[in-house]
Amino acid sequence: xxxxxxxxxxxxxxxxxxxxxxxxxxHRVTGLGLAVGTLLMVWWLLAAAAGxxxxxxxxxxxxxxxxxxxxxxxxxxxxxxxxxxIRHLIWDTGYALELPKVYLGGWIVIGxxxxxxxxxxxxxxxxx
Amino acid sequence: xxxxxxxxxxxxxxxxxxGLGSAKAGSQHWWMSRLTSIALIPLTLWFVFGALSIVxxxxxxxVAWLRSPFSAIMMILxxxxxxxxxxxxIQVVLEDYVHNEWVKVAAIIAAKFLCFxxxxxxxxxxxxxxxxx
Numbered sequence: 001x002x003x004x005x006x007x008x009x010x011x012x013x014x015x016x017x018x019x020x021x022x023x024x025x026x027h028r029v030t031g032l033g034l035a036v037g038t039l040l041m042v043w044w045l046l047a048a049a050a051g052x053x054x055x056x057x058x059x060x061x062x063x064x065x066x067x068x069x070x071x072x073x074x075x076x077x078x079x080x081x082x083x084x085x086i087r088h089l090i091w092d093t094g095y096a097l098e099l100p101k102v103y104l105g106g107w108i109v110i111g112x113x114x115x116x117x118x119x120x121x122x123x124x125x126x127x128x
Numbered sequence: 129x130x131x132x133x134x135x136x137x138x139x140x141x142x143x144x145x146x147g148l149g150s151a152k153a154g155s156q157h158w159w160m161s162r163l164t165s166i167a168l169i170p171l172t173l174w175f176v177f178g179a180l181s182i183v184x185x186x187x188x189x190x191v192a193w194l195r196s197p198f199s200a201i202m203m204i205l206x207x208x209x210x211x212x213x214x215x216x217x218i219q220v221v222l223e224d225y226v227h228n229e230w231v232k233v234a235a236i237i238a239a240k241f242l243c244f245x246x247x248x249x250x251x252x253x254x255x256x257x258x259x260x261x
Contacts, residue, residue, distance in 0.1 A: 049256040
């Protein structure tokens with residue numbers, strides 16, 4: 001199919017970023033990021049099953065600067081996808097679809113996921 | 129391909145009865161995404177709390193945690209449901225953004241296989257620990 005010079009509807013490069021579109025794409029991006037993160041989870045489980053040396057290697061990577069950076073990113077991605085996913089489930093029931101509630105829900109998702117990320121890391125650093 | 133006056137649209141009566149739509153699978157994929165996301169709410173909370181309780185405690189603590197029947201069952205459920213959810217999510221993204229049919233189908237097959245392998249590997253690890261690894 002050739003589009004030729006037919007006008008296109010506004011797309012990502014033209015549309016002004018809004019909380020609705022930004023959170024929508026963020027839900028996808030965090031989902032894909034978490035899909036990559038499952039590799040670390042499986043590594044961690046296999047290392048635990050393999051023995052103390054393997055486990056120490058996996059734990060060493062997770063405790064390194066790069067590992068901690070990844071884990072911090074995945075923590076936020078997890079809580080964001082968690083909160084935004086619950087928002088989607090609420091929408092699926094037909095509630096909170098009016099624009100003001102969509103905006104409010106978006107800010108609640110951002111606030112809650114940032115809060116849960118900070119809380120998780122406070123607990124993790126105390127326990128570590 | 130018969131279309132009668134009682135079926136004014138372009139869809140055949142057989143197509144309407146099957147109710148599978150253009151995706152040829154009805155709402156099955158959508159429904160599985162919702163089911164797994166609902167299941168992942170408690171499972172994710174359990175996993176995060178559990179992981180936080182053994183953070184930095186080393187191999188023995190991790191094994192002790194995963195060895196209890198409740199933890200092993202929860203972890204297997206978490207791994208299994210996570211990869212079902214992951215596979216269906218990746219499939220939607222590939223369907224949306226990959227427009228070459230061959231590349232799209234190949235990528236979906238690869239993603240599903242990889243998710244299945246990772247799920248089995250994770251579950252095997254938990255079973256090995258639970259049954260005395």
